[in-house]
Amino acid sequence: MGVINRGKKAGALFLVFLFFLSLLVPSSALARSCSPMDMNFFGWATGKIVVDPHRGKTYGLFELNKNWYEAKAFAESLGGQLVTVTSKQEQDQINYLLSFGKRDYYWIGASDELVEGQWRWVTGEPFVYTNWAPGEPNNYGGENYMAVVRTNGLWNDLFGRRNELQISPITFGVLVEWDFSYNPCLPVPTIYDRTTGHYYALYDRGSIWSDAKRFAESQGGHLATITSFREQNILKFLLATGNRTFYWLGGTDEVVEGEWRWITGEPWTYSNWAQNHPNNYGGQDYLKVINYGREIGRWVDSYGAWIGNPESHGFIVEWK
Ligand SMILES: [Ca+2]
Ligand SMILES: [Ca+2]
Ligand SMILES: [Ca+2]
Ligand SMILES: [Ca+2]
Known part of the structure; x- marks a missing residue:
């Protein structure tokens, strides 16, 4: 066997080595590209998920045309709640998630249905941070449920019941918050x-x-x-x-x-x-x-x- 042949054999072995290396690379690349990720809940509710590991939170965006009550029940069925935005940091997280959205508005977890003008988070967290759109909340015609605008994350009070949504051309989605962090990696x-x-x-x-x-x-x-x-x-x-x-x-x-x-x-x-x-x-x-x-x-x-x-x-x- 000549030197050239030996070189060919070594080259072939090297190719085999590269082949096995290539088998390893995609899985590790996949493991790194997992946020924001698409998640399939129950096999039908597809959502975008982002995780804030430092604060131990997970957030999800769902393109589901629901009213506020249905959205709240959906969030709870996933072991979460409608999003409560209690800091600028959390609002930034939501804005990032909204950048993947397609609907006009997304329901979040606040209402003033109990006492008009007194806004409360569904979790009972203090209502301190606010991010209302200019001129909102205006209780126009008796609006009691909070949604965020997809394009800028600003808050607006809206109707939250089905019959009112059916006559509306506006499309809605749902924002869910979980009090734990999910690691898909x-x-x-x-x-x-x-x-x-x-x-x-x-x-x-x-x-x-x-x-x-x-x-x-x-x-x-x-x-x-x-x-x-x-x-x-x-x-x-x-x-x-x-x-x-x-x-x-x-x-x-x-x-x-x-x-x-x-x-x-x-x-x-x-x-x-x-x-x-x-x-x-x-x-x-x-x-x-x-x-x-x-x-x-x-x-x-x-x-x-x-x-x-x-x-x-x-x-x-x-x-x-
Ligand atoms: Ca038994
Ligand atoms: Ca929150
Ligand atoms: Ca109101
Ligand atoms: Ca346990």
């Missing part, structure tokens, strides 16, 4: 709750309860324990991104029938059972959350191993 998209220091991730892989529990522990965490309304909201967000029918949680009554316990030993102080549950039907001792139909986010008791279709069951992992 990790191999499994993860929520971080800055208040508690806990992380949460939804695993869309079919399992039975004991396998899911073992897997969570092998990752240094545990099946999620939902011990507050706050954690239930985090669960709602994750469920809206998941494709399975059920997700396992870290609760069981296998030790004493009817005595539900979290696998971490945390007190069982909060619950969100589905109607007529738990019913221990045929001896069900393991906790899962529903991710379909009208009872999305509600909990039911289930068999551990003898479930008909493990593929319809994913799981939620929590860690510190």
Whole structure:
């Protein structure tokens, strides 16, 4: 074999090396380009999401023609709330998100429906920072619900009920705020709750309860324990991104029938059972959350191993 041949062989090896390198590059490039990102909730509500990791917040823009009440209910169904703008910094975040919008106005979370002229945030946060458009709010014809103008982020009071919107040529969208940060850049998209220091991730892989529990522990965490309304909201967000029918949680009554316990030993102080549950039907001792139909986010008791279709069951992992 001559020198030239050897050179060719080395060149070919180098090309093979480049090929494998090229396989690695796109995934890391993808991982960096994830904000603002498109998110698909429930498989139909497509939104743009931006994350403010420093303040532990996530914001979403949705092109959904809803009235104010429907918008509020939609935000809550995703474990969030209509956006409350309580600082210039937060307004800047919203303006950035609005730059991706297509509608005329986007609903945010304030109204003066209780006392005319007394504006309140849906969260009860103090109404201190304001960014009204010139001449607003003017309560024109009795307007009580706040929306931001897409083109400049300024606030306006508007009608918020359906019948009034139907005769309006104006188009609306929804701005949602979550009190935790979502990180889509990790191999499994993860929520971080800055208040508690806990992380949460939804695993869309079919399992039975004991396998899911073992897997969570092998990752240094545990099946999620939902011990507050706050954690239930985090669960709602994750469920809206998941494709399975059920997700396992870290609760069981296998030790004493009817005595539900979290696998971490945390007190069982909060619950969100589905109607007529738990019913221990045929001896069900393991906790899962529903991710379909009208009872999305509600909990039911289930068999551990003898479930008909493990593929319809994913799981939620929590860690510190
Ligand atoms: Ca806010
Ligand atoms: Ca008013
Ligand atoms: Ca927990
Ligand atoms: Ca039981």
